[in-house]
Amino acid sequence: MSRDSNTTRHHVLWLRQDLRVADNTALHAACRDPEAAVTALYAVTPAQWQAHDVAGVRIDLELRQLRLLQADLAALAIPLVIIEAADYQALVPVLADWLRRHGVAELHGNRQYEVNEQSRDAALEAALGSDVRCCWHHDQCIIAPGRVLTADHRPYTVFTPFKRNWLAQLMTAPPPMLPIPARRRQQCATSTPVPAAVAGLASHVAPALAGQLWPAGEDAAHDRLHAFISDAGAHYDSQRDLPACNGTSTLSPYLAAGMLSPRQCLHAAWQQQAHGAGNGMATWISELCWRDFYKHILVHFPHVCRHQAFKRETDAIAWRHDEALFQAWCQGRTGFPIVDAAMRQLLATGWMHNRLRMITAMFLSKDLFIDWRWGERHFMRHLVDGDFAANNGGWQWSASTGNDAAPYFRIFNPLLQSRKFDPEGSFIRRFVPELAGLDGPDIHAPHAHGPSLLAADYPLPVIDHGRARDHAVAQFKALATATARTT
Ligand SMILES: Cc1cc2nc3c(=O)[nH]c(=O)nc-3n(C[C@H](O)[C@H](O)[C@H](O)COP(=O)(O)OP(=O)(O)OC[C@H]3O[C@@H](n4cnc5c(N)ncnc54)[C@H](O)[C@@H]3O)c2cc1C
Structure with missing residues (x-):
């Protein structure tokens, strides 16, 4: 700890599905005050992950990413602290206690839209009362849920008109990308080690193969994005249905863990389009739109989170x-x-x-x-x-x-x-x-x-x-x- 946490404004970034330093809305907001010390937290909740059927191979990628991210954050003088609790219910008091003990003024997190995650955030906010200001940001989608609506302000349930509206909004207000924040001047906490594995959540893919197929790191994600766009992007519309070809981006694990933002994908695709890349990029942007569409459906029709059919x-x-x-x-x-x-x-x-x-x-x-x-x-x-x-x-x-x-x-x-x-x-x-x-x-x-x-x-x-x-x-x-x- 380089300074007494009582005299320094302390902000916390709660990392969830946004494991990156570039173009991260919550990180950017947590760092807005140049004098504030910022600590990043990540919660390991094994029983919750098991209840949500999260795959061990996905946890393995996230842990590998967290180790690299810890170094990237350290370069910004932002320690990364790992907090453990069995599930969300157990996590809320543990987190509330940590935030109070460390004199945190603001907690920033990018919203997760599933119902259990929403309830967890609401419970934490209630537990903290006025002690800590909670700021939840929209970051997972290119256009935030609730902002793509029909003329009579209802959610779309059909993709094609949703996409028309979504594209029109992007043309008039392209989403900006946020820079990596400047290095902090103060620090109020010390990093803790990222676990090598989580009990009960072993990967079914051999570690060496998983590391080769799904390398961690924002650089790895960007390399994959740019290789796809320059090599396969132009032929995406004709090759994306052929599983024997490497015709799609294989970026989904990086988007799911937030090692890459969908806005970064969109801007890279636009840049390629500006160089005249045929129909490939337009079709690929449609897939990014499907990603937004299903997240909007989840927000507007939360019964799909409760094992119920949409219809x-x-x-x-x-x-x-x-x-x-x-x-x-x-x-x-x-x-x-x-x-x-x-x-x-x-x-x-x-x-x-x-x-x-x-x-x-x-x-x-x-x-x-x-x-x-x-x-x-x-x-x-x-x-x-x-x-x-x-x-x-x-x-x-x-x-x-x-x-x-x-x-x-x-x-x-x-x-x-x-x-x-x-x-x-x-x-x-x-x-x-x-x-x-x-x-x-x-x-x-x-x-x-x-x-x-x-x-x-x-x-x-x-x-x-x-x-x-x-x-x-x-x-x-x-x-x-x-x-x-x-x-
Ligand atoms: C039964 C079923 C289950 C699926 N489960 C998942 C899942 O758990 N996670 C997941 O990310 N995708 C899922 N998809 C969507 C899609 O199959 C994958 O996103 C895609 O295969 C990922 O490969 P890619 O990154 O090469 O995609 P690309 O073709 O390169 O597309 C770029 C990105 O767009 C998004 N995307 C593409 N297609 C879709 C789609 N139909 N719906 C939503 N987003 C899309 C993904 O983020 C993808 O990485 C599922 C589709 C089906 C039919």
């Missing part, structure tokens, strides 16, 4: 609770090569290509007719980019229970999807080694050509797609008829 009537669907079929899907042993390759990509790397997330989610919810919430949880438990809003939105889109979801009768045929998006079968060969010896189109449906093509240990299809499709359509149709009768 509440679809909670009456009698989903199949078949553990054996579910496990076949989780392990990548359904006998549908594209589904199995995708599910094994998730297990091997902690990430899955977007086209495959749609195929596997629709396969679980429509072909296997298993409750989409089971799949949502499995994804969260394994995704390095697990993000409640995007995951819930993607699952509800696939299961036709969400806002602006896929119409229930438009069900992906896994065989046609496989032929269209992995035409050479090279993605399947990479993740399903049992099928690596198959040539050409046989790889998409090896069982269709008789037992000779099947590797001994590759399963037969667990379901007949045609019959499964008819069953799903009939169930949704019956629900629609019943709903129409009661309204």
Whole structure:
């Protein structure tokens, strides 16, 4: 401690999903007073993370990032202190006590929009009373929730008009990027070590592989952003659906942990567009808009945080609770090569290509007719980019229970999807080694050509797609008829 905390104004930045020093709204606000000492806090809450199904691979990335961030913050004379509590309920008094003991005048944090996180912040604010001024900032979205509304001030539930409004606002008021704050003159606390791991939250991806696939650090995130934009960006619209190509940015883990801000992505894309980069960047900006859209949905329709369908009537669907079929899907042993390759990509790397997330989610919810919430949880438990809003939105889109979801009768045929998006079968060969010896189109449906093509240990299809499709359509149709009768 370089000065008595009683004589220095002390501000705290509570880091959550914003693990960076550049373009960080709460950090910037905490540092506005040049005379104030600033301390960064990060809360480790293992039981809460387990209850929220946070993947170990994601925690591993965050811890690696925190170690680098601690050094970046130290260069600004901002210590990083780690606070531990089992869950949010236990955290509130621990945090309140720390803030009081350290004479903190202002607490700054970037808002997390999920209901438990909102309740935690409200409880802390109530516990602190007038002792500490709490300042919650909007930082996670390019345009803050509540600012993209219809002409009669209602939230959008359909993406296309949301995007039109979102783009129009960006044209008139481009979001600024915030600089890294100046080095502090005072310090009121001392850094504490970042834990190497969190009990009960081990990564399912081998540490060396995780470090190679998902290197930590703001520099690593920016290198990936600029490499994507200059190499693949121009072809994004034509290659983004092909899982065998490196056609997407793979920036989702960095955005989920806040190692990169969505505004930084937007500005980089605009810069590339200014150099005439074809349609690729416009399509990519649309994906950033989807990210905002699902976060806005979460804020305006918080019931989606409580395991409820966006379209509440679809909670009456009698989903199949078949553990054996579910496990076949989780392990990548359904006998549908594209589904199995995708599910094994998730297990091997902690990430899955977007086209495959749609195929596997629709396969679980429509072909296997298993409750989409089971799949949502499995994804969260394994995704390095697990993000409640995007995951819930993607699952509800696939299961036709969400806002602006896929119409229930438009069900992906896994065989046609496989032929269209992995035409050479090279993605399947990479993740399903049992099928690596198959040539050409046989790889998409090896069982269709008789037992000779099947590797001994590759399963037969667990379901007949045609019959499964008819069953799903009939169930949704019956629900629609019943709903129409009661309204
Ligand atoms: C069932 C399902 C579950 C999903 N779960 C998650 C999740 O937990 N976390 C997550 O970040 N994304 C999720 N997505 C969205 C999407 O699949 C990933 O964001 C994308 O695959 C990440 O790869 P990328 O970074 O290369 O994306 P790019 O194609 O390069 O897109 C750039 C960024 O835009 C955002 N984005 C892209 N597509 C979407 C989308 N459909 N919805 C919301 N944001 C999007 C992501 O932040 C992404 O990093 C899910 C989609 C589905 C269908």
